[in-house]
Amino acid sequence: MIAAHRAGIPVFVTGGIGGVHQDGENSLDISADLTELGRTPIAVVSAGVKSILDIGRTLEFLETQGVCVATYGSSKEFPAFFSPQSGFNSPHQVCNPEEAAELIASTLSLGLQSGVVFAVPIPAEQAAAGQEIEEAIQAAVEEASDKGITGRAVTPFILQKVNELTKGKSLQANIALIHNNAKVGSQIACALSKRQNEKSRSTTKRKENLDKRSNIVVIGGINVDFIAKGKTDVLLSGQTNPGSVCQSFGGVGRNIADALSRLGQNPLFISATGADSHSEAVFSYCKHMNTSGVVKLKERSTATYCAVITASGELSLGLGDMDIHQEITEQYVSQFENQLSCSTLVCLDGNLPDTTINYVCSLAEKHNINVWYEPTDSDKANKPFLSEAWKSLSFASPNLAELCTMNKTLGFPVPQALPDSLDEVLDVAMALSRPLLQHIHCLVVTLGAYGVLICGENKAGSINLHPRKWKIKRQVGALYYPALNVTAKETVNVSGAGDSLTGALIAGMLQDRDIDSCVRMGLLAARLSLASAHPIAPSLTIDAIDPKKHPNWTRPTFIKMN
Structure with missing residues (x-):
């Protein structure tokens, strides 16, 4: 033996x-x-x-x-x-x-x-x-x-x-x-x-197919999430609150790659985990994804995130051990330079080190690659804007607080407090988007319960989602899409709604759909996420978010910005 x-x-x-x-x-x-x-x-x-x-x-x-x-x-x-x-x-x-x-x-x-x-x-x-x-x-x-x-x-x-x-x-x-x-x-x-x-x-055949079809690259974080949901809308500190706890798998980069994978795309996902039991669980759950770009590092811990949310699904407290994300270095990512330089789109999340973001942006400038930046949170939103790297971005998907951080980093004025009413929210979002649109092709501003505002090139009363290969002076505008109705009872958690919207919107773009279809796919994916225990709903498919099967839409509002 x-x-x-x-x-x-x-x-x-x-x-x-x-x-x-x-x-x-x-x-x-x-x-x-x-x-x-x-x-x-x-x-x-x-x-x-x-x-x-x-x-x-x-x-x-x-x-x-x-x-x-x-x-x-x-x-x-x-x-x-x-x-x-x-x-x-x-x-x-x-x-x-x-x-x-x-x-x-x-x-x-x-x-x-x-x-x-x-x-x-x-x-x-x-x-x-x-x-x-x-x-x-x-x-x-x-x-x-x-x-x-x-x-x-x-x-x-x-x-x-x-x-x-x-x-x-x-x-x-x-x-x-x-x-x-x-x-x-x-x-x-x-x-x-x-x-x-x-x-x-x-396996060889599947790898060959993956190599052929991986024209999208997603670089970002991968986490094991523990979601603790209270049974009340007010959680009291210093005592045990009744609720439930479940495990899921998140990370902004992982979520977007997951959504794209479920929607018929085949992104190459580049990230890092520890060589531990959490890592094994992640790889087992992510079998439907191309994780060949995820490195396992010995004596390091896989990123973990614990969210405490209220009965209505709002985040009350979040704790994260995210040190492993700093190991997604420029040196490691450069091993995939061939895939990056030939890709249709590269998506970055704000968990990455500044140097890695700058490296990818320099490749984008050199090879005319479209880069999508998902800022992750307001503390990390400024990373590409600390240098000239942001000028190589084609897309960004910030919320209003992250948009403020981007402008503040560049020295532009920002409001002292975020507005409450819809009209004020739209006015502030457009005002903050204007200076960034000098270089960024399109901004997808997520507005939480209000919906989403798409700011970019004015194309006959709509917005052009597809970047031009050359820079030109252009007219800009915005399309406002209200959020879909989701009751508090239907909301399980809000942690993956924005990533689901981003992934589905990108999938629609890559399928060359019009902007209405792309955004509606994103909103439907976000609604599925809100009702799921997982950041990306396992039920997410192209068929499940087909806009034609959901005909009763509120028409978007177009607003000129210059």
């Missing part, structure tokens, strides 16, 4: 495995096979356990060691080497090599260190001789007991005595068992090899 495992051989064949000896509960005489099976991830094919051993306790010991045991064939009964019956059942049963291969693959894929035992009954043509041998074994066991033979001397005595009593039939049956086990084991090994080859080809 050890040698086969070291050589990378997943299926090992032997005659019979050892076990717990008779009176083993007192003598503790237990074959080393059993402990090795508990720490070596390999499949062992055998004829079971000789009846001179305690088969019941052997099966119990294997269970204790975490070893998966299955009978091979039409019966679930665990064989007793020379006999197909032992009086004990295996926990599992497989009927053919393909089922055995599937059990091996699924068991080993868990990453456990324990093995798998397949017990193969003696062939029918040897079963009659097997009965005679079993009777001889029982006689030999009794004689050994009468003569006071104990310890390591018992097994050699019994085997020699059985050979004498059966006149060599036990040796012939033993050879037949080895042949049968080898036949079954080789069939299982072939089935497993075929399964692995097909999976490898499928």
